[in-house]
Amino acid sequence: MPRYALQVEYDGAPFHGWQRQNDFPSVAGAIEDALAKLEKGAHKIAAAGRTDKGVHALGQIAHCDMVRDWTPFRLSEALNYHLKPNPVSIVNCAVVPDTFHARFGALERRYLFRILPRRAPVTHLRGFVWQIKQEMDLDAMRNAAKVLVGRHDFTTFRSTICQSASPVKTVDKIGIEAVETDYGTEIHFDVRARSFLHNQVRSFVGTLERVGCGSMTAEDVQAALDARDRAACGPVCPPHGLYLAQVTYPEPLFD
Structure with missing residues (x-):
């Protein structure tokens, strides 16, 4: 077969x-x-x-x-x-x-999250980006993202209905880049790990968005991680900006 x-x-x-x-x-x-x-x-x-x-x-x-x-x-x-x-x-x-x-x-899963900061309502990209209405501080978000990279207990960033046996995971990378498009400058989050907890990426992005908009700091993210308490997490961002972008295996699957 x-x-x-x-x-x-x-x-x-x-x-x-x-x-x-x-x-x-x-x-x-x-x-x-x-x-x-x-x-x-x-x-x-x-x-x-x-x-x-x-x-x-x-x-x-x-x-x-x-x-x-x-x-x-x-x-x-x-x-x-x-x-x-x-x-x-x-x-x-x-x-x-x-x-x-x-x-x-699978050795690694890579997720892409797209945010479009602009005032005008989204038309062509509706349902494919998370629109927010203010500019974001990329350097602040990048600095805060460093807190979340590595092996940690991610209870704070885990859904209450997550079925994973352990909240401990290793995050390989959280890259944050500005990408110019015809509709405005998108913010792309590149999040990589072997495996993820339920809602982990959306919890990361929701918290880092708060940093980018000035409501939280890198120190707040560290405190949230250390709290191991779901209530310490920032908002869970909507699903429509999230994409499973790539899965890596020991050998390439396709020519």
Whole structure:
């Protein structure tokens, strides 16, 4: 039974997250339904990250098992045909060993968060950036972000419904850059770790946004981290600015 790795891109707005649900649309459900049109029967796919309701992806990685030997090109084309009109796309497809697992084999996950500081309402980017109405101090945010890099107990930045066995995680990087676009200067957060707690990235960005706007300092972020108390966290930012951008494995999956 051949196994295939899929690079999946999607707009998370119409979905109640990645994970299949009985009563609500999900990204996994859309792909599994498309697979069932290619080979009858129940299909189950696994993914590198179970993104929440409204979160987007540029480089989600999933794997599926098929009965037939499909060429990667034919499988991706057939899936994209049957995924219509869902805003989900199979960008890459490759045959992988049956020992490959999209979730457990990942070495690093990279999330992108986009903020657009501007007064005028967002039109073309609505649902794809978090708009705030004041300028942000990038240097202050970068300085505060250093507090969160490394191995820490991230209880403060963890959802109360998080199911992870431990709040201790290692954050490899939090990069913050200004990116010029046709719609204004966006602030991009590049957050990398092997794995994350539930709502951890959105909690980071919500807290750092408060630093950028002058309501908190790097010392406040350190105190919040040390408190190990969810109440010490800044606001959890909305999901629509967040993207699962890339997942890294020991070997490249696609040519």
